[in-house]
Amino acid sequence: MRLGMIALCSGLLCLRFLPVLPGSGALLMLTVLGAALLVSRFHPFGLFLLGLAWACTSAQWALDDRLPSELDGQTLWLQGRVTGLPEADAGVVRFYLEAAESRRTALPQRLRLSWYGAPPLAAGEVWRLAVRLKRPRGLVNPHAFDYEAWLTARRIGATGTVKAGERLHAVDGPSGWRDSLRRRLLAVEARGREGTLAALVLGDGSGLSDADWQILQATGTVHLLVISGQHVALLGGLLYALVLGLFRLGWWPRQWPWLSFACGLAMLGALGYGLLAGFEVPVQRACAMLAVLLLWRWRFRHLGVWLPLLVALTLLLLAEPLASLQPGFWLSFAAVALLAWCFSGRLGPPAAWQVLLRAQWAMALGLLPLLLALGLPVSTSGPLANLLAVPWVGIAVVPLALLGTLLLSLPGVGGSLLWLAGIQLELLFALLAWLAELAPALQLTAAPGWAVLLGMLGVLLALSPVGVPVRLFGALMLLPLLWPPVVAVPDGQAEVHLLDVGQGLAVLVRTRRHEALYDAGPASRSFDSGEKVVLPTLRGLGVRQLDLLLLSHADQDHAGGAAALLAGLPVTRLLSGEAPALQLSRPAEACRDGERWQWDGVQFTTWVWSTATNANDASCVLLVEAQGERLLLTGDIGVAGERHLLDSGRDLHADWLLAAHHGSRSSSSAAFVAAVAPRAVLFSRGWLNSFGHPHPSVVARYRAAGARLHDTAGEGALRIRLGRHGALAGERGESRFWREK
Structure with a gap:
């Protein structure tokens, strides 16, 4: 079996x-x-x-069930029902629309839409919307979040931006009860922690601020403050313990079998909590695991502790095979398996304090290989933070929050309980903020697959019972995971990564002992690519310090992510073609025309038009040359800026050319293309961007010049080994079945 x-x-x-x-x-x-x-x-x-x-x-x-390719980027009028809890963030409302219909074509069953400046939306409402639809597609970078896998795991067939809409039907029946409850929770006085209470009770994390998320991620406590499988299991355990306690005190009716009632009450409580949270896949996973565990406890305990975990895993994967695309799936089952490994087969029951200590030690050490394999940060304060927060949230906060929610209809009672829960959360966040500052989270260098597998075996040995002779050897097996072997760039060569940051630019140039970043990616109110894309990618590649951050100019699509980079990495030198226009935590040096330097046998030269009359033409241009192979990074210079370079008499020839201004028709003049004569041209742009970049005339001009064209929107992040005179590699070249080509 x-x-x-x-x-x-x-x-x-x-x-x-x-x-x-x-x-x-x-x-x-x-x-x-x-x-x-x-x-x-x-x-x-x-x-x-x-x-x-x-x-x-x-x-x-x-x-x-994905959007047909011919409709990618098209605007359609459609009609559908809002499901789940709409999430509002920085003026953008994101929500799911299901059973959408259009007169023009059949549509995917589930859409994820964004609406800027949206009117109030509620689950269960039917809307008629004009939506610009796109096939599921995301940025593809090494060691960064895989948005396409996230969309596929949730069976989202298209994303889109709402242009206009009208409500056809208000909430009908019980479908909007979670939305109504959220509004009631957000209206109570809870010491400013109303949004956190909504996260705990309903699984709605939109009420948490960016600062809250950073604290939770840094301390490894996201799972505690947004309803997860742990909360479902916790409530089930509390109800089970309540019946057990009454039985041991002699207060339970003898004619009622306590074990049957304890298991049944625990399961009912878990299912009720799951319904509050919308019964999403993580909650379904927790309910399935708890159901199997309770059934095992009730009737099949003699079969061993591993059977319920195996049955739950089998049932969940049969019900939703795509669950394996989600990091939470691997982490949750690994956490339960580690606890079973640590606590089964030991002599004598441990004390409560030993259980907490051993559990946190198991989570901190045991999940380390998996976190690194998934490209997730490792919280150095996590063991201590969870040691304090787990009992705090489980014993003090969650019962008060749930009881207060149930009693909201009683004047003064429910509100008072939620106020007490808010005080607890306020104190808890103060403690977590202190721990996050004391020991911030780390994203370690990505390790090869063999090191991850070796580390997983090592943690199992290290967490073996006392007396097992190979425990120390298990700890040594973690060393390649923590300090993975790094293949250094040879002297005289440079490794170049043109990151996929959408409609923006970020280029990493690495020599043997130095790293430079040309531009920092775009940032908007709702998404900072410097924080979400560039910084995780640099850390995953092993970059711990930037010798140079060169911001071509001050436009948001080039310098928007700089603030996050300066906060997350030490930067030795900050340079820009528009230094006075930047508003950062430190001043930038002005780019100097004709400045040259050498790192590890690689030559760098900057050019800038100091008297340019617009921001784009003021871009600081960077030329990188390694063993005769040249890369020219041009920022956003236009035809006038190109003419200035041509008139300067410089040698502009380059093997690799970054198309200026993302391929806009205001750049890449015929004279400039002829002078550079690139054998390959790189475009950094967003898929189906509203600017139409690159312009067809620019594409035709480069093709006529015999250049190969490479595009981050189509190929993901691009990697070049400058000095080898070899070919380019794109991240989308590493096939994944869910990934668009």
Whole structure:
């Protein structure tokens, strides 16, 4: 039985690592062969094949439900129902629309939409909307968040921006009760922690400020303050403990079997809490795990502790194979498995304080390889923060918040309980903020796959019972994970990464001992690519300090992410072609025309038109040359700026040219293209951007000059080894079945 479930789960989990999905013929063969093997002695292999076939079929259904390619970027009038809790952030409301219909075409079952300056929206309402729709697509960078995997895991067939709309039907029936409850929670007085209470009770994190999120992420406590599987399990455990306590005190009716009532009450409480949270996939996962655990406790305890975990894993993956695309899936099951590993098979029950200490030690050490494999930050203050916060939230905050919510209809009672919960949260956040400042989170250098697997084996050995002779050896197996081998850039060469930051620019140039960043990516009120994209990518690549941050000019699509970079990394020198226009935490030096320097055998030269009459032409241009191979980074210079470079008499020839101004027709003049004569041109731009970059005339001009064209929107982040005179590599070249080409 156990072997069969392991084989079935292995087949289901293989989906996460497939570059492409097999065709319908191959799926049919897998299914037939798997069914045939079920009646043989190779039945575990048959279950593996059936699990793989079902996972691939389910994933193919999700891909087939995406917006047709011919409608990508088109604006349609459609009608649908708002589901879930709309999230408002910096003037943008994001929400899900389901069962959408259009007269022009069939639409995906589920859409994720953004509406700038939206009117009040509520779950259950039916709207008629004009929406610019896009196929699921995200930025693709090494070691950064994979938005396309996130959308696929939630079976979102299209994203879009609402241009106009009208409400056709108000909330009908019980569909809007969560929205109504959220409004009531946000209206109570809770010491400014009303949004946190909504996160705890309803799973709505939109009421948490950016500062709150940073504190929670730095201390590894996000799982505590936004409803998660832990809260569901916690409530179930409290209800179970309540019945057990009454029984041990002799206050439980003897004619009622206490164990049956304890398990049933715990499950009902968990399901009720799950409904409050909208019963999303993480909550479904927790309820399934708790149901299996309670059933095991009630009737099947003699079968061992690993069986309920295996059954829950099997049921969840059968119900939703795409769950394996979510980091939370791996972290939650790994956390439960680590606790089982640490507490099962030990002699004698540990004391309560030993349970807390051992659990936090297991989480801190045991989840480290998985966090690094998923590209997530590691909280150095997490063990202490969780040691204090877990019992605090579980015993003091959650019961007060839930009880206060249930009693909101009683004047003064529910509000008072929520006020007390708010005081607890205010004190807790003060403590967490202090811990975050004392020991901030780290994002370590990405480790190779073999180091991650070795580290996973090492933590299992290190967390073995006392007396196991290989425990110390297990700790040593973590060393390649914490200090992974780094292949240094050879002297005389430069490694160049043109990051995929959408409609903006960020270029990392690395030599053997130095790192420079040319521009910092765009930033807006709702998304800072410096914080969300550039900084995680640099840290994942092992960049711990920038010797130079060169901001070509002060436009937001080039310098918007600079503030986050200056806060997150030490920067030795800050340079810009528009230094006085920048508003940063430190002043920038003015770019100097003709400045030259050498790092590790690589030559750098800056050019700037100091008397330019507009910001774009004031861009600081950077030329990088390694062993005769040249890269020219041009910022946003226009035709006038190009003419100034041509008139200066400089040698502008370059093998690689970053197209100025993202390929705008105001740049890339014929004379400039002829003078540079690039063999390859790089475009940094957003997919289906509203500016129409790159302009067709510019694309035609470069093609006529015989240059190869590379585009971050189509290829993801681009990587060049300057000095090798070799080819370019794009991140989208690393195939993933969910990733758009």
